[in-house]
Amino acid sequence: MASTAKIPVIDISGDGDQSQVARDLVDAAIEHGFVYIKNTGKDISVASIDWAFEMSKRLFDAPLSEKQACTIQQNNRGWSGMNCETLDPATQRIGDFKEAFNFGDFVDAKAQQPIPPTIAADEAQISAFRDACYHLTLKLHTLLGIGLQVTPPDFFTAAHQRARGPSGTILRFLHYPPAAPSAAADIRAGAHSDYGALTLLFRLRGQPGLEVLGRDGATWSPVPVVPPGTEHDPAPPVLLNIGDLLSYWTGGLLRSTVHRVVFPAAGAGEDDAAGARYSIAYFCHPFGGAELGTVPSELVRRFTGGLAQGNPYAERRVLTADEHLQMRLRASYKQLYQEEK
Numbered sequence: 253m254a255s256t257a258k259i260p261v262i263d264i265s266g267d268g269d270q271s272q273v274a275r276d277l278v279d280a281a282i283e284h285g286f287v288y289i290k291n292t293g294k295d296i297s298v299a300s301i302d303w304a305f306e307m308s309k310r311l312f313d314a315p316l317s318e319k320q321a322c323t324i325q326q327n328n329r330g331w332s333g334m335n336c337e338t339l340d341p342a343t344q345r346i347g348d349f350k351e352a353f354n355f356g357d358f359v360d361a362k363a364q365q366p367i368p369p370t371i372a373a374d375e376a377q378i379s380a381f382r383d384a385c386y387h388l389t390l391k392l393h394t395l396l397g398i399g400l401q402v403t404p405p406d407f408f409t410a411a412h413q414r415a416r417g418p419s420g421t422i423l424r425f426l427h428y429p430p431a432a433p434s435a436a437a438d439i440r441a442g443a444h445s446d447y448g449a450l451t452l453l454f455r456l457r458g459q460p461g462l463e464v465l466g467r468d469g470a471t472w473s474p475v476p477v478v479p480p481g482t483e484h485d486p487a488p489p490v491l492l493n494i495g496d497l498l499s500y501w502t503g504g505l506l507r508s509t510v511h512r513v514v515f516p517a518a519g520a521g522e523d524d525a526a527g528a529r530y531s532i533a534y535f536c537h538p539f540g541g542a543e544l545g546t547v548p549s550e551l552v553r554r555f556t557g558g559l560a561q562g563n564p565y566a567e568r569r570v571l572t573a574d575e576h577l578q579m580r581l582r583a584s585y586k587q588l589y590q591e592e593k
């Protein structure tokens with residue numbers, strides 16, 4: 253079995269000077285594209301994470317008719333059923349072995365999309381959890397701006413302010429049922445990179461399966477839920493990964509690492525191989541009109557200057573965040589977009 257990914261654990265909960273933390277965060281984003289954010293319960297309370305997982309279970313246990321009434325639309329909000337999304341269309345024979353529910357923006361703690369009646373009474377609390385994720389990502393964007401020496405340093409934070417307008421940001425509950433019914437359903441989530449700027453991922457102890465692709469493009473390494481040194485923390489770390497937009501903005505300096513979710517092999521260590529798996533992702537996107545050109549940063553300039561030949565990002569025309577998201581959704585939801593023709 254491949255050895256586990258050596259992703260660093262970073263504590264961003266301190267109150268003092270954050271410049272070293274910012275540098276560590278950027279180094280990890282360059283090297284791995286993934287960073288564990290130590291869970292001290294300060295940015296997002298442990299109770300609210302536990303609660304969100306309870307809510308997710310309740311939602312997926314709701315009658316099928318309730319979920320179907322909220323079927324995912326082209327605005328990327330709602331419920332996607334088993335095999336509906338195909339994250340690696342070039343390789344997968346059938347879609348991902350999972351179901352998911354996407355929450356878009358809330359206004360005054362009210363969802364702007366149909367919500368299953370089973371969880372309707374909890375709408376405001378889901379909105380509050382989404383807000384807590386939003387504030388954590390703003391903090392992370394501030395640190396990334398400092399660590400990358402972007403001018404002005406709040407470049408990323410400014411692009412993610414809600415006041416700038418609607419964004420593609422999604423809070424997503426994910427449910428991966430226990431076992432594949434046939435050999436064709438061999439993957440829980442196909443190999444992909446994330447479409448947004450960055451992603452926060454919440455996982456549960458005993459439910460592994462996430463793997464990252466190495467720089468060689470061939471080796472997959474498991475990403476443990478509880479990495480060494482965090483065993484006694486109040487909750488597993490929040491896993492942060494860089495998405496395509498931060499990679500575009502930095503000319504490829506920050507790595508948008510390809511990852512996937514597999515069925516764990518029986519007896520594979522920390523896992524409960526036979527069980528269902530739940531995870532919660534917060535996909536953070538800038539306002540829709542944000543342009544994805546290279547940011548003013550000395551580190552980025554040095555990187556792209558030195559490697560202009562080998563950097564595929566440098567040759568692409570500047571897209572906006574909305575154009576990019578539409579392109580990616582069309583590739584992974586074939587049926588949803590076929591219906592419009």
Ligand SMILES: O=C(O)CCC(=O)C(=O)O
Binds near residue numbers: 446453455511513531
């Ligand atoms: O469930 C997970 O661990 C990861 C899911 C994921 O990568 C995604 O939904 O983009």
Ligand SMILES: [Fe+2]
Binds near residue numbers: 446511
């Ligand atoms: Fe992902």
